[in-house]
Amino acid sequence: FAHYYVQSGDVEAAMKKAVLFAAFSVTGKGTQSSYPSIEQFNEYLSLNE
Secondary structure, three states, X not given: OXXXXXXXXXXXXXXXXXXXXXXXXXXXXXOHHHOOOHHHHHHHHHHXX
16 A cells, blocks of 8 residues: 555555455465565556556
């Protein structure tokens, strides 16, 4: 959330991206290792926005 909020200053847009990131991160196995790379997340965003 903080990353996107600092970039845009838009709370609602930052929350939406944070929710999408959280949803995508739980599709992988593990904890920290399940976090997507920026490339993977951008691809996921392009399919879900």
